[in-house]
Every structure is written in structure tokens, then in C-alpha cells.
Amino acid sequence: MPRRSEQRPVHLEGGSPMSTLSRRLGLLAGAAALAIAALPASAADVTLKLADSLPAGHSITKNATHFFFDRVKTLAGGKVEFQHFPAEQLGKAKDLLSVTQTGLADIGYIVPSYVSEKMPLGAVAELPGGFASSCEGAKAFWSLAKPGGLLDTLEFKPNGVRVLYVVALSPYQAVFSEKAGFKSFDDFKGRKIRSNPGPMELGLRNLGAVPIRMTPPEIFDAMTKGTIDGALLPFTSTVSYSLDKVVKSSTIGQNFGTVGITYSINLNKWNALPKDVQDALTKAGDETVSHACARFDTEEGELAKKLQSEGVLMVKFTPEQEKILANNFDEVSKDWAANLQKRGKPADKVLEAFRAAIAAQR
Known part of the structure; x- marks a missing residue:
């Protein structure tokens, strides 16, 4: 998960860092279009693309992402379907904020410390010694990052995204x-x-x-x-x-x-969703924070x-x-x-x- 975020931009021959990123996102968009076109059509009213950098079998995918998918589908009465692009299929972990902002993905795995030039304050969840369990860290982080919270006001909303749920793994x-x-x-x-x-x-x-x-x-x-x-x-x-x-x-x-992870939705996409779908996403996100952290803490003890x-x-x-x-x-x-x-x-x-x-x- 963790990835460098504070390096100087690399200037490739014949282009600026921004033009390089634009070309990269353009290539990703083309690849994503082909991948999405190959997927079966969904009968749901709303289909949301979620991109992350994790292997498909990762503990976060199992305990948070899949749980979130299932709860949204239930709460929305089958009106919402998800297309999941794991393992950096739509972009490297450090690029997933841009991937989400541009709409290539609707929901992205956004880690503030990976994009510290834009979200430096979000790394507060990663400070050592602060908490004793995943649930202590995740619920504290959630209180600041969820809509209306201090980090939402200072960093997430200004970057055009809305946090649906957070993950803070058990202390490292x-x-x-x-x-x-x-x-x-x-x-x-x-x-x-x-x-x-x-x-x-x-x-x-x-x-x-x-x-x-x-x-x-x-x-x-x-x-x-x-x-x-x-x-x-x-x-x-x-x-x-x-x-x-x-x-x-x-x-x-x-x-x-630890690592403070958010799964955040493009704000324009959010605003375009029906109210009942927004309500389902909100409730499922809140439930996911509590469910996932409890599973992480249980697994951590068992694995030790x-x-x-x-x-x-x-x-x-x-x-x-x-x-x-x-x-x-x-x-x-x-x-x-x-x-x-x-x-x-x-x-x-x-x-x-x-x-x-x-x-x-x-």
C-alpha cells in the first residue's frame, strides 16, 4: 500500500510533468474503455466504477470493499451495480486521485500520504503511537474525513471528492x-x-x-x-x-x-446521483468503517x-x-x-x- 508521494516530479523528454500525467491518463482512459466495453451490460439503474491498487484477495478488499458493495446493493434495492478495477488496472496508487477527479473512475482508493502535495493533513491518521487498534484509528479518522468533517472541509472537498468510507489498518x-x-x-x-x-x-x-x-x-x-x-x-x-x-x-x-485510506467518489458524480442512491452509499459507508476495522483487529490477533x-x-x-x-x-x-x-x-x-x-x- 504505502508508496512514495513527496518526490520531485520527473521531467520526461519532450514534455512537462502535467503533460506526462495527461498522456498517462489518456492511455489509461483508452485501456479502461476497452476493459469496460468487454464487461457485460448491467441491468442496474446506476453503475459505478471503483479503482484501487490492491490485489484482488487483499484483506481490505475482502473486509471493506466487498462488504460495501453488498450493503449498497441491498440498501439501494438492486439499483446500483459496481465494476471493480483492482491491482492498479486504472492507474498507480499515487495517480488514483487524478483518476477519480477526471472521472476515469467514479470511486478511487485515495491515500492522503500518496498525494501529500494536495492532502498533507490527511496523514494525521498515520502518525505513530496514536492509537491501539484499527477501530480506534479508523473511527477517529472517519470523524474527520467524512462529509462535514474537518479534513473534508480542508482537503477532500477542495479536491473535488467526497469520502464514502475510510480504512485504517491495525497498528504497524x-x-x-x-x-x-x-x-x-x-x-x-x-x-x-x-x-x-x-x-x-x-x-x-x-x-x-x-x-x-x-x-x-x-x-x-x-x-x-x-x-x-x-x-x-x-x-x-x-x-x-x-x-x-x-x-x-x-x-x-x-x-x-498505519496507513489512512479513503475510498472517495468524484463530487460531480455524487451530485448527479439520485437521493436514494446517495443515502444507500452514505449508510453503507458508515457501516463499512465499523465492520472492516473489527475484522482487521480480529485477524491481527489471530495472525500474531x-x-x-x-x-x-x-x-x-x-x-x-x-x-x-x-x-x-x-x-x-x-x-x-x-x-x-x-x-x-x-x-x-x-x-x-x-x-x-x-x-x-x-
Whole structure:
């Protein structure tokens, strides 16, 4: 899931970054038209195209997307059908905001940290140490991102999209290959660890580790070859990407951050929908947030036991080390907010609102 988002634009010969993106979206539109034309005609009144970057069997697809589809169909009385384009069929993860804005997809998998130049405040859900479960994080994020929420007002609505539901995976652990030899808190130093861009990178640097950016599908080969020592991921993603075959040690009970994901609809498309369809999408989205986070938390506990039974060393930290981590995570949050405040973004207000929303969950 995580993907770099703050790189400088690459200038290709003969064109600007915008013209390059326009050509890419044009090619995607042509490919999408062919794919859509090959699909059977739907008898539903409304057909919505949803695009994401996840493998079709991913835990998010199973626990959130498919649940959402089923609930909308039921609530709308069969008036709505979906066409699902997984695995970056309509665009790379970092391009799915543009894919949704242009109408190539009606609903897109939009991760604020992947488009941090447009949605920097949305990364508040990814700050380490903030919450203890998927449900705490997801419901707090939802309270800010849903229509009328603080993040909706500041970032989503200005970008022409409306959030239908959010996903915050269970808190990330640090998982390591056998070659990494990770056995204790001090072993973070010098280890090359794949992380999301932004707050996670800051947290790893403070521990003396070297954060590395790459997409989840690349992690398996990188860990197998020793290019990286480990990665920050929840156990659900560890298994989804077959990393359980190479992981031999892991932290447990920590929160190195998560990924805050939204499934958002093009605002013009939303405004054109009948009121009863809008109501079905709204209710289904709210239900999806609660259903998915509960499933993620249950699966996370089950997978932790499974990995341990298969010989994975679960590394716990002493109270003194926990205190070091807590101070580290607090410093990351303060730095994140301070850097955005300098850019004129009300990050202090967003961070305060997010923490209040977490407290309300407890």
C-alpha cells in the first residue's frame, strides 16, 4: 500500500510533468474503455466504477470493499451495480486521485500520504503511537474525513471528492527477515526498513534505522535478497503479500503508524446521483468503517498467534524502552505538525481534533 508521494516530479523528454500525467491518463482512459466495453451490460439503474491498487484477495478488499458493495446493493434495492478495477488496472496508487477527479473512475482508493502535495493533513491518521487498534484509528479518522468533517472541509472537498468510507489498518509492527537478526530494541540501529513516506520515516530515523521507500509488492524480493532487513506492516498485510514465508522476527504490541485510506467518489458524480442512491452509499459507508476495522483487529490477533506458532520471534520491549518509543512518537507528531504549520496548514488543529476523536473512542 504505502508508496512514495513527496518526490520531485520527473521531467520526461519532450514534455512537462502535467503533460506526462495527461498522456498517462489518456492511455489509461483508452485501456479502461476497452476493459469496460468487454464487461457485460448491467441491468442496474446506476453503475459505478471503483479503482484501487490492491490485489484482488487483499484483506481490505475482502473486509471493506466487498462488504460495501453488498450493503449498497441491498440498501439501494438492486439499483446500483459496481465494476471493480483492482491491482492498479486504472492507474498507480499515487495517480488514483487524478483518476477519480477526471472521472476515469467514479470511486478511487485515495491515500492522503500518496498525494501529500494536495492532502498533507490527511496523514494525521498515520502518525505513530496514536492509537491501539484499527477501530480506534479508523473511527477517529472517519470523524474527520467524512462529509462535514474537518479534513473534508480542508482537503477532500477542495479536491473535488467526497469520502464514502475510510480504512485504517491495525497498528504497524516492524517485521524482519532471518538475515536481519532482529532480537532486541537495540537492533533497530542501522537496519534498512521499508516504511511509508512521512511520519513513519521520521520515527525510524529517530531509532537509528534507515527508512526505505518501496511498494508492498516489492518487499518480498527485497527481503529475500537482503536489499532491506525488514518492513513496517500490520500482520494482515504481512500475510496478504506472502511475507510470512520470509519473516522470522517481529515487534508486537507497538504502533509504528498505519496507513489512512479513503475510498472517495468524484463530487460531480455524487451530485448527479439520485437521493436514494446517495443515502444507500452514505449508510453503507458508515457501516463499512465499523465492520472492516473489527475484522482487521480480529485477524491481527489471530495472525500474531499463527506467526508465533510457526516460529516467528515476537520481540517485546521493557518499560524503559516503551518510554523511549513513546517520546520518539510524540516528537514525530510535533515535528509533523510544526513543518505543516510553517506551510500555512492548520496541522495543530487537525492533530488536536484527531487525538480528541481517539479519546472519544475509548
